Structure formats: structure tokens, C-alpha cells
Amino acid sequence: MDCRKVVEKLVRHDPAGRPEEAVERHLARCSDCRSAYEELRAVDATVREALVFEHPPDFWEDFYQGVKSRLKARQI
Amino acid sequence: MLKDDGLDPRKEEENGPNGRFSKTGDGFAEDPQVLALIRRVKEKDEAAFKELVERYKTQVAGLAFKMVGDYADAKDISQIVFVKTFYNLKRFDPKKKFSTWLFRITVNAAIDYWRRYKKHKHEDLEEAETRPAEAGLTPEATYFRKDATERIKKALEVLSPKQRSIFVLRDMEGLDISEVATIVNMPQVTVRWYLHRARIQLRGELARKLKAAGASKKKA
Numbered sequence: 540m541d542c543r544k545v546v547e548k549l550v551r552h553d554p555a556g557r558p559e560e561a562v563e564r565h566l567a568r569c570s571d572c573r574s575a576y577e578e579l580r581a582v583d584a585t586v587r588e589a590l591v592f593e594h595p596p597d598f599w600e601d602f603y604q605g606v607k608s609r610l611k612a613r614q615i
Numbered sequence: 616m617l618k619d620d621g622l623d624p625r626k627e628e629e630n631g632p633n634g635r636f637s638k639t640g641d642g643f644a645e646d647p648q649v650l651a652l653i654r655r656v657k658e659k660d661e662a663a664f665k666e667l668v669e670r671y672k673t674q675v676a677g678l679a680f681k682m683v684g685d686y687a688d689a690k691d692i693s694q695i696v697f698v699k700t701f702y703n704l705k706r707f708d709p710k711k712k713f714s715t716w717l718f719r720i721t722v723n724a725a726i727d728y729w730r731r732y733k734k735h736k737h738e739d740l741e742e743a744e745t746r747p748a749e750a751g752l753t754p755e756a757t758y759f760r761k762d763a764t765e766r767i768k769k770a771l772e773v774l775s776p777k778q779r780s781i782f783v784l785r786d787m788e789g790l791d792i793s794e795v796a797t798i799v800n801m802p803q804v805t806v807r808w809y810l811h812r813a814r815i816q817l818r819g820e821l822a823r824k825l826k827a828a829g830a831s832k833k834k835a
Contacts, residue, residue, distance in 0.1 A: 550814065550815050550818055550819075551811050551814060551815065553786075554786055554814075555786070555789060579818060582818050583786075583818070585767070586767055586786075586787075586817070587787065589766075589767045590680070590681045590684065590767065590787060592673075592676065592677035592680050592681070592689075594676070594680070594686055594689075595686055598676075598686060598690060599672070602668075602672065602690065602693075602694070603665060603668055603669075605690075605694045606668060606694045606697045606698060609694055609695065609698045610698050610701060613698075
């Protein structure tokens, strides 16, 4: 498998799983593709970290009250 | 279009229990406690509705936040979702998974909200920097988080609402493809196609933005 094909497969691969075996074999011997893969994993990690739901402390304050008010006003 | 808030029972008839909605088809049994709660809400029991909100609010708000990238918007959307849930609960099929149905309402509400308000809600990095530090984070970590979040929000904007929903449900929430397909009301093969396109677009866009950010930091 050539580098272009490997990078194409890496860009499409599911971040929750491992790349397919042929790709992993290629990564073991190609430092350019390995660094492309590391970069990709860093991008995926940045997305996951940035969108972790760590809400402000007062997020749930008056939450249910807000739902009730909207229900009364039928504000949907 | 992801317009319908309810799961259409006709779709299951069309696709069969082993079709694309198999995860929530005949083989699935919802938690009896949840079913009992839903029954009580249908009977207008307010305590039961409050309990339902408490039980699912974190999942709903978390999904809404990942869709729109803003806590205030995520709170608004979540409240709207529970109002819609209350009014549409009679349409929920108890043979299906409740959270799947709820996630569909959430995704649609987030898309509607995003379409309605995105023109007025663009916030630049300078504004983000003036927000108070997040609890438990150093100022540097808070800055990095805000900086990265803003870049990711902008990168997510290059995705269509369908792409964004599918990407968030699969890659952020970790749902399996069959459940994502049910939520967005599309065949699994279409979901996979949208997911591939979203990954390529988002990864490319973000790699460019993060590289540019790194270069400008080096210059400074």
C-alpha cells in the first residue's frame, strides 16, 4: 500500500478504532505516515477535549423552572 | 431534512425488524422504570416529568452543547427539548428506545436553533477571552480551552447540519451506526457516507486552523 492510499484511509478511519492491519504495517515502517497519523490523532483529541461537557457551576440552576415557564408559555 | 420529531412507526414496517432500525426494533426492551415514568408523565404527573428531566438532562444538554458549542445555547435547546418531549410523548412508541427518540428531538432542536440564531451569535475570540475563568482550570488552561473551542466551533460550521449531527452522534457521543441512522432517519449506508465526508472535512479544516494558530504563536 502506498503512502497516498494510507493517508486517505487514515483520514477516513473511525477514531474509536484502530487502523486496518495493512495500514498499521505501513505505519510501522514509514515515519512520514506515522507523523501524519499522530497529527490526525492530535486533531481528534483536541475536538474531544474542547467539546467535553464541563458546564459552568450555575448551569443547572433554575433549569427545571425554565422548562416549566416555557411549558406554561408553550414556548417551543 | 431532519424535520420529524417522532419516530415514524411506518418506517419500521417498511424496513422490518432486522432492517436499518434493528437496534430499536423488536429485540429492544426499554428499562421498565423509564416506561413507568413515561406512563405517569402521559397522565400529567408533574413529579414524574421532573424526574424524567432530571434523569436525562445531562445527556440532552451534553449532546446540545456538542452540536452548538455554547453553554447558554445548549441550556436553551435542552429546555426546548423537554417542552417538546412533554407535548409529543403520546407519539413515543414504548417498544423503542426512549433515549434514541429523545436524541432525535435534541438533534432537530439544535439544528433549528442553529439555523435561527447562528447569524446573530457569532462571537469572536476577544469576546471569549473576557468570560470568567472556568472552575478548576488555570487561566492558561482556560485560555487554551476557549481558544480551541472557538476554532472547533468555526470548523464545525463548515459541516452541513446533517454532517455535524452524524459526526457528533458517532464520534463524540460514541453511538453505534444503527442508532445514529435511527436518530437522523437515514439508511446506515448514507450515515457512513456523511460520516466519512464530515471526518475528512473537519480533520482537514482543523489541521489547517491549528497549524495556523501554532505558526502565529511562534511568530509572536
